[in-house]
Amino acid sequence: MSMATQSKGKQSVSALATQLIAGTNKRLAGRTQVLIAGSSYTPAQAIEKLQAIVNLRSDVDVAKASTKAKLASEKADMPALRAFMGAFVTFVKAAFSSQPDALADFGLHPKARTPLTVEQKTAAAAKRKATRAARNTMGSKQKKSVKGDVTGVTVTPITAPKPPAAAPTGPSAPATSTATTATTATTAAPAASGAAPSTGTTPHTSSPS
Numbered sequence: 539m540s541m542a543t544q545s546k547g548k549q550s551v552s553a554l555a556t557q558l559i560a561g562t563n564k565r566l567a568g569r570t571q572v573l574i575a576g577s578s579y580t581p582a583q584a585i586e587k588l589q590a591i592v593n594l595r596s597d598v599d600v601a602k603a604s605t606k607a608k609l610a611s612e613k614a615d616m617p618a619l620r621a622f623m624g625a626f627v628t629f630v631k632a633a634f635s636s637q638p639d640a641l642a643d644f645g646l647h648p649k650a651r652t653p654l655t656v657e658q659k660t661a662a663a664a665k666r667k668a669t670r671a672a673r674n675t676m677g678s679k680q681k682k683s684v685k686g687d688v689t690g691v692t693v694t695p696i697t698a699p700k701p702p703a704a705a706p707t708g709p710s711a712p713a714t715s716t717a718t719t720a721t722t723a724t725t726a727a728p729a730a731s732g733a734a735p736s737t738g739t740t741p742h743t744s745s746p747s
Contacts, residue, residue: 549595551595552595556588556592558588559585559588559589559592562584562585563581563585566584572584627644630646631646
């Protein structure tokens, strides 16, 4: 049975109780006793019990309406209030960080870190190793042992281009040495006078007998 069906059923019970009260006041007010479920009740006692049903339902409805309003108020105001409380806790921890008894007065009890036992350290190391294996990750030492697949490097030499030769500014006449000029002048002098050149020997002259 759904909540809506239950609520509707309770409302109908309350409505019926209200109607029974009205009928009792109208039809049974003159009787002194009425027999209900093997017990005798006066009309006033019967009305009192029926009215209790109506009152309970009414109180619940009022409480539900009030609760609904309070829940809406809490939903609207609580996030900002929780944020303020978190900030206040941070302030208290900073102000009394070295005073555990003062922190206890605020309801704050910092957790003391218990050193791990040898068994716990061993278990933690094994867990980390298994996690690395599952994730295919490596530690720093394992990473250092991993090298690349390059087995050699071929270097191609690159020769820098030669600078272009400077173009000549103009033809230059060959220099004539002074010695050459002097030799040429000496050789040309006998030729100009018509004399035969000396052979270096003295002509033979026969004497008269």
